[in-house]
Amino acid sequence: MTTIELLTPPVRRAAIAAHAPELDPIDPDLLCLLDLPDDLPEQLSIAEAAELTGLTAHTLRYYERIGLLEVGRDAAGYRSYDRRAMTRIVFISRLRVSGMPIGTISHYLELVLQGEETAPQRLALMQEHRARIHQQLRDLQLALAVTDYKIAVYGGTAAP
Amino acid sequence: MTTIELLTPPVRRAAIAAHAPELDPIDPDLLCLLDLPDDLPEQLSIAEAAELTGLTAHTLRYYERIGLLEVGRDAAGYRSYDRRAMTRIVFISRLRVSGMPIGTISHYLELVLQGEETAPQRLALMQEHRARIHQQLRDLQLALAVTDYKIAVYGGTAAP
């Protein structure tokens, strides 16, 4: 049997491309996305770090347990999040919400730890991820079109 | 403590908006996304259906088991996928890859089954999903910017 790809029928490629145009090239204004506000306190408790990042304290401890994160302790043995830790959490969060698995993030951070000579591997890893994000954007645009269609016919009575 | 949202700092909203512009309004050419090719056989085996949709036979059986799908049988008791079934599979797939949970898809399909009077609820459901997709698109654009940044500095040597 011929391989028809039902999910992206070749016939419709043009319409799809028109609906999911090439993304803008990188915007210099966004290059500071990992910067933190200047008024961020130097040391934060786990509750504060959780509040600011939108993660739970549970999740922050979990990330530390699996080696994604290193966090200092205060005199009482409590976790104390400095700017460096917060930067890393934000970085990790951004990759997570974009669908990068924890294992891959972990791998990337290990490569960073290993030093300068792993730069090409890190580059490759990020480029692969970039490609996956682009694919995901296309998938979302298509799903959005389907959703719009369903909304347009007011609930999708026609076909299921 | 003031609620700073580190993941979408208000300060950068403008740059972010510029990078993730409003999506195009619905494209009429895409309204036929759920149509199937004319040359699609009337009845397909599970292996053929899997091949065409990119899902596994396991997954197709699973979807049927949880009530997402109804499929007829041939004389031998084998599943036989007709156009109606294939349309539904494509629809389900599109919602799945866009991140809609199976429970929500299931709910939507139940509403369809209940008839015309559930149209408003279906509309609301799809609009919520549309909003989530938009949010996800924004997240992806941001992650893409971070990824681009990391690529630009050739592997992200600077900050982790």
Place this chain on the structure above:
DNA sequence: CTTTGCCTTTGAGCGCACTCAAAGGCGTAG
């Protein structure tokens, strides 16, 4: 008749990413 291959069912197992429970320590308020 036997082999081969695709199909059936039920129920169990898995990987991921959390998420929670239990048991206990620190430090301030009353």
Place this chain on the structure above:
DNA sequence: CTACGCCTTTGAGTGCGCTCAAAGGCAAAG
């Protein structure tokens, strides 16, 4: 001193979405 709330650890539990295993049926090929 005690109570309270936030913190600690380890280990176990949860929910989702598959994914597989076992045991067996159908049917064309040799």
